[in-house]
Amino acid sequence: MSAAPAASACPARRRRAAERVRLFRGAGRARRVITPTHPGFAGRPRPDWFDSVADLAHAYLELLERLDLRNVTVIGFSIGGWIAAELAVRDSSRLGHIVLVDAAGIQVEGQTIADVFSLSPDQLSALSFHNPAAFRVDPASLSPGQIAGRAANFQTLAVYSQKQGMADPKLRRRLGRVTIPALVIWARATAWCRRTMAAPMRGLFRRVALSSSAGRSHGAARAA
Numbered sequence: 001m002s003a004a005p006a007a008s009a010c011p012a013r014r015r016r017a018a019e020r021v022r023l024f025r026g027a028g029r030a031r032r033v034i035t036p037t038h039p040g041f042a043g044r045p046r047p048d049w050f051d052s053v054a055d056l057a058h059a060y061l062e063l064l065e066r067l068d069l070r071n072v073t074v075i076g077f078s079i080g081g082w083i084a085a086e087l088a089v090r091d092s093s094r095l096g097h098i099v100l101v102d103a104a105g106i107q108v109e110g111q112t113i114a115d116v117f118s119l120s121p122d123q124l125s126a127l128s129f130h131n132p133a134a135f136r137v138d139p140a141s142l143s144p145g146q147i148a149g150r151a152a153n154f155q156t157l158a159v160y161s162q163k164q165g166m167a168d169p170k171l172r173r174r175l176g177r178v179t180i181p182a183l184v185i186w187a188r189a190t191a192w193c194r195r196t197m198a199a200p201m202r203g204l205f206r207r208v209a210l211s212s213s214a215g216r217s218h219g220a221a222r223a224a
Contacts, residue, residue, distance in 0.1 A: 031073075036060065040156035043149065051159050053079070053105065053168065057086035064094045071096035079104050079161055082168070088182070089174040098178070101185045104166045106175070106204070113166045117158055130187070175204040182208045 038056060040046030050059075060083065064072060072095050076084030081103020088098050104113060116124055121139075125132040139147070182205045 032069075036063070038156070038160075040159065041153050043152070046156065046159075053082055053086055053160055053164075056083050056160065057090055060087055061091055061094075070094050073097045073099065075099040075101070076103060077101045079157065079166070081105065082161075082166075082171075085171060085175065085178075086168075088178045088180060089171070092178060092180045095180050097181045097183065099183045099185065102187055103184070104161065105168055106172050107167045107169050108172070116166070117154075117162055172204055176206065178205055180207070184208060184210050186210070 037044055074084045081100035082105025084098045129135050
């Protein structure tokens with residue numbers, strides 16, 4: 001494994017953060033791993049004008065430049081996959097690879113991304129997990145602060161993505177500019193953002209490989 005750094009662009013929730021630590025623990029032995037928290041998540045400040053995935057992409061490009069990192073592998077889950085793709089189409093000079101896991105952001109003809117903002121927690125879990133019961137959180141077990149934090153995170157996600165329907169209609173036409181290798185991973189049980197969206201992406205990137213996570217789902221793949 002090369003000594004190049006790896007950066008992850010993932011939505012920041014407390015439980016997800018713990019899962020990311022486990023996921024990247026092995027990679028961290030040979031790489032520098034950076035797992036940023038997006039502005040507005042986990043109580044982090046977010047300027048009013050900072051309200052789009054494009055803003056996030058530019059911010060992370062500036063971060064890579066400030067840290068003078070090169071040959072970076074950017075791994076993005078869900079909306080993080082959208083951010084990773086936006087990074088690559090804007091400036092891949094500091095990137096080595098991108099990995100998109102159950103990525104939002106890319107519109108594929110004949111396929112739709114579920115409106116997650118209209119779903120109840122149980123409905124969202126049913127679409128996100130192969131075994132929803134294993135990941136269900138009893139609302140009664142949460143403190144008022146935890147409930148408020150989860151609501152604030154979801155509101156921040158809406159700021160970044162709801163007005164675009166979790167996708168940028170122009171992004172798919174720009175992916176042909178990406179010359180670095182891309183790996184697209186889709187969980188076979190994913191329902192909120194359908195697995196059948198993965199195969200058409202083969203023709204959108206110049207250098208792409210597809211993979212699936214057997215028997216897992218959008219959420220469960222993260223926790224593996």
